[in-house]
Amino acid sequence: MPSYKELLAQREELEKQIEAARSKEFDTVVADIKQKIEFYGITAADLGMGAKSKTAEKRPRNSVAPKYRDPKSGATWSGRGKPPRWIAGKNRDEYTI
Structure with missing residues (x-):
């Protein structure tokens, strides 16, 4: 060997x-x-x-309906991905649509 x-x-x-x-x-x-x-x-x-x-x-790409709305600016967020500044670290129940 x-x-x-x-x-x-x-x-x-x-x-x-x-x-x-x-x-x-x-x-x-x-x-x-x-x-x-x-x-x-x-x-x-x-x-x-x-x-x-x-x-x-x-x-086709399906859009996701928004779940949260900023009362000051009217901006919305679907709850997917990185949260926007206006909701980051806050109680999301207050922003629910």
Whole structure:
């Protein structure tokens, strides 16, 4: 059975071989991909990259009804997220709509 030191040396040699093989194949693979993109007219949106999907654009956002109102300014807050200054640290029952 090989020693720990020998196994580390083998791993280092394998990592060098892996990187060399990757470097050698990289240009060929990129050229092949570019050729197919050009031939088929593939866009970044087709691949789901760079552009929002159509389903995300069509999804409506529901607004939340306000639960609290500032009697001085008339400002409202839904109770979600960071509380505004006018209600922060105060009893919220006094501001309930």
